[in-house]
Amino acid sequence: MRTVLFLLEKEFRQIFRNKFMLPMIFILPLAQTIIMVHAASFDLKEIRLLIVDEDASTESRNLEQKFIASPYYVTDVSMGNQQALNQLISGKKHAVLTIPSGFEADRKAGEQVTLQLLIDAVNQQNAGLINAYTRSILMDYSKDLMVEQGLIDSNENLQPVRIHKKFWYNPGLNYKHYMLPGILVILVTIIGGFLTALNIVREREMGTMEQINVTPIRKWQFMMGKLIPFTIIALFDLGVGLFIGWLLYGVPVFGSIVTLFVFSLVYLFTAVAMGLLISNEARTQQQVMFTVFFFFVLFILMSGIFTPVESMPAWAQIFNHINPLYYFMKAIRMILLKGSALADVTEELISLLVLGAVMFGVAILRYRKTS
Numbered sequence: 001m002r003t004v005l006f007l008l009e010k011e012f013r014q015i016f017r018n019k020f021m022l023p024m025i026f027i028l029p030l031a032q033t034i035i036m037v038h039a040a041s042f043d044l045k046e047i048r049l050l051i052v053d054e055d056a057s058t059e060s061r062n063l064e065q066k067f068i069a070s071p072y073y074v075t076d077v078s079m080g081n082q083q084a085l086n087q088l089i090s091g092k093k094h095a096v097l098t099i100p101s102g103f104e105a106d107r108k109a110g111e112q113v114t115l116q117l118l119i120d121a122v123n124q125q126n127a128g129l130i131n132a133y134t135r136s137i138l139m140d141y142s143k144d145l146m147v148e149q150g151l152i153d154s155n156e157n158l159q160p161v162r163i164h165k166k167f168w169y170n171p172g173l174n175y176k177h178y179m180l181p182g183i184l185v186i187l188v189t190i191i192g193g194f195l196t197a198l199n200i201v202r203e204r205e206m207g208t209m210e211q212i213n214v215t216p217i218r219k220w221q222f223m224m225g226k227l228i229p230f231t232i233i234a235l236f237d238l239g240v241g242l243f244i245g246w247l248l249y250g251v252p253v254f255g256s257i258v259t260l261f262v263f264s265l266v267y268l269f270t271a272v273a274m275g276l277l278i279s280n281e282a283r284t285q286q287q288v289m290f291t292v293f294f295f296f297v298l299f300i301l302m303s304g305i306f307t308p309v310e311s312m313p314a315w316a317q318i319f320n321h322i323n324p325l326y327y328f329m330k331a332i333r334m335i336l337l338k339g340s341a342l343a344d345v346t347e348e349l350i351s352l353l354v355l356g357a358v359m360f361g362v363a364i365l366r367y368r369k370t371s
Contacts, residue, residue, distance in 0.1 A: 003217060007225030015199070015229060024195060029187055029237040033244040036183050037176050044072070044129045050093045051077045052084045057104035066137050067097075073133075088120055095119045095130050107145070169254075169337045177252070180245040181332040182305035185325060187241055189296060191234040192268045196226060196275030197288045205284065219364050223276060230275075231268045238264055254339030260332065262342065266349055267328040270356035274324070276363040303329040327352050 015021055049067055053060050067075045076093075078084050087093040098116040106113050117134055121127035170177050203212075212222065238261070245251035253260075278295075282288045302316060303309075303325035309317060320326040327348040334340035342349070 003221050004224050004228075007217070007221065008228055011199075011225055011229040014203075015233075018199075018202075021195060021199070025191065025233055025237065028190065029240045030244065032183050032187050033180065033241045034248065037179050037245070037249065044126055044133075047073045047130055047133065048092065048094045049073045049075045049134075050084050050087055050096045051075060052081050052096060052098040053077055054081070054101040055099050055103040059104035059107055060099045063099065063141055066141050070133075070137060085118075088118060091120065093120070094126070095134065097134070174249075176245075176249040177337060178333070179305075180241075180249060180251045181336050182303075182329055184238060184241045184245075185303070185305070185329050185332060186300060188234045188238050188264065188268065188328075189271050189300075189325060191237055192230055192271035193275040193278075194288075194292050194296065195233075196230045196272050197279040197282065197292060198285055199230075200226060200276070200279035201282050201285050201288050219367050223360070223364055223367070226276060227269070227272045230272055231265070234268050234271075235261060235264060251336065253336055255335035256341065259340075259342045259345075260335045263328070263331050263335065263345060263349060263352075266352050266356065267324065270324045270352050270359065273356050273360035273363055277359050277366065280363055280366040299323050299325045302326065305329055321351070322355065324352055324355050 015025075051064050051067065053064065064075070064077055067073045078087075081098065084093070084096045084098070088096050096116075096118040098118075100114065100116070103113055115138070117131070119127045119130050167173060242251075242253065242257075242260075246253065274295075278288060278291050282291060302312070302320055302323055309320060309326065309330075312320075331340075331345040331348045334345060338344075
């Protein structure tokens with residue numbers, strides 16, 4: 001144990017002398033939690049809508065006011081259909097709603113009126129939201145007309161079943177509350193996995209690794225000396241990220257902080273073991289960066305940070321059984337937003353322990369200590 005303590009002292013001194021790592025340790029948490037939580041959002045709050053009013057009547061203007069009054073739309077009105085199409089093609093508008101000529105006359109005659117809605121569906125998720133928001137406003141407008149004509153009472157519900165919605169765990173549907181845990185997972189992974197591998201390979205390039213290899217230090221002592229410092233730093237950054245999330249975005253912590261840090265400790269054991277394994281196979285820092293880029297980007301995209309894992313194909317869900325980020329991503333959201341206890345994330349905890357033990361064991365076996 002005394003040998004490990006000496007190694008830890010040496011590692012911390014080396015880390016804090018490294019001008020590259022210090023910004024990664026202290027600035028990265030601030031940048032990720034402040035910038036990425038705002039940038040990585042699927043919320044759609046400014047729908048650029050162009051209304052082509054070919055009728056120019058009182059009724060068409062009443063419909064236009066419905067969209068202008070909505071906080072989700074930035075609405076312009078045009079008389080030319082070709083101009084509207086050009087705006088949609090160029091990406092300046094998200095959608096074009098065409099009110100045909102004779103709209104008011106047909107409505108007063110009791111005939112069915114048809115509107116045309118064109119949506120830029122390059123981003124299919126945004127297109128779905130735009131369609132849903134627009135249909136909701138048109139349904140509301142249709143109800144107002146039916147009330148005006150005396151077809152229904154103003155207090156009458158058009159649906160035979162009255163639905164009362166209640167959103168659990170994220171009542172305000174605040175996307176930042178959903179994204180921050182995912183950003184923290186990426187942050188901890190970078191600190192625990194990427195910097196561990198980079199630090200070891202940097203020592204190999206500088207020649208200090210050979211000096212360690214000729215000492216009587218055992219393999220497991222060397223690995224522990226590399227594992228513990230970045231685990232402590234990653235836990236510190238996790239705490240900083242949680243504090244920033246609570247301070248700036250009001251992200252709740254319904255679960256136990258102790259449970260969260262215990263699970264994070266197990267995950268970091270796996271992440272650092274992954275970094276150790278990568279460093280054993282790489283010989284230069286460039287090789288580490290390419291290897292980490294390949295595996296970490298794949299793991300992050302498959303982990304469910306942006307898209308639900310349940311909607312992925314069957315082969316992708318099977319692949320996630322060996323994806324440590326998937327387990328941590330799922331657990332941290334359950335602990336922070338649902339208040340899940342350690343018993344609720346036991347399956348994820350055991351899976352991470354197995355993955356970490358396997359990778360750490362392979363890293364020790366693959367470490368070549370020559371004298």
